[in-house]
Amino acid sequence: MAVVTAPIPSTTSIGTSTLQIARRAILRYMRTPQMIVLGTIQGAMFLLIFRYVFGGAIQIEGGISYVDFLVPGFITTGVLFSGMSAATVVAEDLEQGFVDRLRSLPVPRVSFLTGRALADTVWNAWGLIVTAAIGFAVGFRIHGSVAEALAALGLCVVFGFAFEWLFILLGLIAGTPQAAQGMALLVFPFTFISSAYVPVASMPGWLQGFASHQPITYMVNAVRALTQGPAAEALIGHSTGYLVTGALLWSLGLVVVFAPLAALRYRRS
Amino acid sequence: MALIIEAKGLTKRFGKTQALDGLDLTAESGQVVALLGPNGAGKTTFIRTVATLLRPDSGQLRVDGHDVRREAPAVRRSIGLAGQFAAIEPAMTGRENLELVARLFGQKRKDAKANASSVLDSLGLADAGDRLVRTYSGGMRRRLDLGASLVGAPKLLLLDEPTTGLDPRSRIGLWDAIRELVKQGTDVLLTTQYLDEADNLASHIVIIDHGRVVAAGTPAELKRRIGGKVIEVHVRHDDDVAQVARVLQGFDHRDIRIDDATRQVSVSVDSAGPVLMNALRAVEDAGVDVEDVALRQPKLDEVFLTLTGRPDAEAELDAVAS
Numbered sequence: 001m002a003v004v005t006a007p008i009p010s011t012t013s014i015g016t017s018t019l020q021i022a023r024r025a026i027l028r029y030m031r032t033p034q035m036i037v038l039g040t041i042q043g044a045m046f047l048l049i050f051r052y053v054f055g056g057a058i059q060i061e062g063g064i065s066y067v068d069f070l071v072p073g074f075i076t077t078g079v080l081f082s083g084m085s086a087a088t089v090v091a092e093d094l095e096q097g098f099v100d101r102l103r104s105l106p107v108p109r110v111s112f113l114t115g116r117a118l119a120d121t122v123w124n125a126w127g128l129i130v131t132a133a134i135g136f137a138v139g140f141r142i143h144g145s146v147a148e149a150l151a152a153l154g155l156c157v158v159f160g161f162a163f164e165w166l167f168i169l170l171g172l173i174a175g176t177p178q179a180a181q182g183m184a185l186l187v188f189p190f191t192f193i194s195s196a197y198v199p200v201a202s203m204p205g206w207l208q209g210f211a212s213h214q215p216i217t218y219m220v221n222a223v224r225a226l227t228q229g230p231a232a233e234a235l236i237g238h239s240t241g242y243l244v245t246g247a248l249l250w251s252l253g254l255v256v257v258f259a260p261l262a263a264l265r266y267r268r269s
Numbered sequence: 270m271a272l273i274i275e276a277k278g279l280t281k282r283f284g285k286t287q288a289l290d291g292l293d294l295t296a297e298s299g300q301v302v303a304l305l306g307p308n309g310a311g312k313t314t315f316i317r318t319v320a321t322l323l324r325p326d327s328g329q330l331r332v333d334g335h336d337v338r339r340e341a342p343a344v345r346r347s348i349g350l351a352g353q354f355a356a357i358e359p360a361m362t363g364r365e366n367l368e369l370v371a372r373l374f375g376q377k378r379k380d381a382k383a384n385a386s387s388v389l390d391s392l393g394l395a396d397a398g399d400r401l402v403r404t405y406s407g408g409m410r411r412r413l414d415l416g417a418s419l420v421g422a423p424k425l426l427l428l429d430e431p432t433t434g435l436d437p438r439s440r441i442g443l444w445d446a447i448r449e450l451v452k453q454g455t456d457v458l459l460t461t462q463y464l465d466e467a468d469n470l471a472s473h474i475v476i477i478d479h480g481r482v483v484a485a486g487t488p489a490e491l492k493r494r495i496g497g498k499v500i501e502v503h504v505r506h507d508d509d510v511a512q513v514a515r516v517l518q519g520f521d522h523r524d525i526r527i528d529d530a531t532r533q534v535s536v537s538v539d540s541a542g543p544v545l546m547n548a549l550r551a552v553e554d555a556g557v558d559v560e561d562v563a564l565r566q567p568k569l570d571e572v573f574l575t576l577t578g579r580p581d582a583e584a585e586l587d588a589v590a591s
Contacts (some may be wrong), residue, residue: 098356106374
C-alpha cells in the first residue's frame, strides 16, 4: 500500500511553548519552599556578616558609609548567586528525561532555553526585591532619585539575564546536577575579585587590573552610582552614564557569546 | 495494512560502540511490537531514533510514513514517548503535568484541560490528579508518565522499558493500562528485558542483539522455536548430576543446560503437561535423590542461547559425562 504523506504540520508556537516551560520552572521554584527560605536566610546571613563583622574594618573614602557601599554590590552579585541554580536545574532536566520528552514533542528546540531564561529572570527579579528589602532593613539608603534606583534594579535584571546563558551552558555541559553546581560555584571568586564588597583600590596592584575591568565591577559600579549619586561617581571616578554603558556592553557581550554556545550545545546534547 | 514503522539497514555508532548495526524492522498499524534484548542490545538507541532524539548514521527510517530526518516535526506529531525515567515534574500535580504536555502539543487551554482529565480517568489517577506528583508512588509516576505520552493522542506510543524497577503489582497495573490503550487503537512499540512482558503485551516480538535483529515473529511462533517451558531439576548429590542429565536428554527439545555448582539440570520442552510427568517418572526410576523440581518460562539468556545456537549443549554434556 502506498504511504500517503500528510503535509507537515506546523510546530507549536515559540510563545506558547516558552510560556509553558517557564511556568513549569517557576512552579518548581515556588513549590520547593526549602529553596526559597534557605536562599533568603543565606543571603541575609551573608549581608549581616559583611555589614556588621567586616564592615567596621573597611573604610570607604568620600563620605559613603559602608552599608551604602556594600548593598549595591550585594544586590548585584545576588543576581549571580540566585542565577547559579539554573545550571543545576538544567542538568537535572537533562538527566531526568524532561529534555527528552520535550524533544519528542512538536515544539521549537530553542523553547527549552527561552522558557528557562524567562523563568529565571522572573525568579531573579523576585530575589532582587527581597535582597533590597533586607538591605534597607540594615540601614541602606538611596541618595539619588527613585527613578534611578528603579533603573538600578532593572539593570540587575539585565545582568541576571546575561549571566543566565553562562549558567545554562554550564548545566548543559556538566553531565550531572552535582557537577553543574560545582562548576557554577566557580563564579564565586569572580564576585570577590570585584568592587562588590571592598574598594578595588585596597587590593594588591597585580589584582587591581583584573578587578577593575571585569564585568561584575562595571555592573556593581553602575548600580552604586545610580543609587548613591555624585558621591559614588566621585569615588569610582567615572560618570553614571559611562558606568551604565559599560555594564550594558558587558551584558550584551555575555549574551552574544554564551547564548549561541548554549543553543549549539543544546542541539547536540 | 499501513506500516507505522519501516526501518531498513539502520546504523548508529557511539564512539567505539556500534549500537545499531544494520537493523531492519517493519511494524504494521494495529500491532503491539515488543523489542526484546539484553542491556546494550540497541533497544533504547532504536526507540530514541524512532522518537527523533537521535539521528541514524545511515539507513532509512520512516515513522507513520514520515522520514525521521527530513520530516521530524511530523514524526513528533505522530508519537508519544515514555522513557525509563518518569519525565514528569514532582512539584506539579498530575493534572498540571498532563496539561503542560498537551499545551506543548499545541492544544488550546480548554482542549488541554479536557484531554488531561480524560487521560487521568482512563489511567485510574482521577482521585490523585490534583495532588503533587512528589506524593505519588513509583507505579503512579510511571502511569502518569504514560499518560503524558498519551495526552497528545499519538498514533504510535513508544515505551522504553516501561516497567523496569517497578514492583510486581504496579507492573501488572501498568500492563493493564497499556492493554487498554491498545484496545482503543493506539499502536505501541515497547522495549523490554523481560520475556514475560513481551509475551503478555505484544502481538509481535522482535529479538535484537548487538544492534541487529536475531529473530522476529508472534509470541507463538517464537515459542515454537525456543521451546515453551523449561524443566529444572535440582539434585541433592553431586554424583547424580550427570545421570539426571542423561535421563533428561531424552526429553530435550533443543538443548540441555547443566550447572554443576548448583547441581541443576534444565531442559527446554515444547508443551509442559505430559512431558513433565514423564520426565519426573524417568528421574525417579533412575533412583536419583531430587531436591527440587521447577517448571518455568525460559529466561532471556536461554532464548538467546537457543536462537543463536551457542554454546554447544552436546559438548557440555560430554564434558560432564567423561
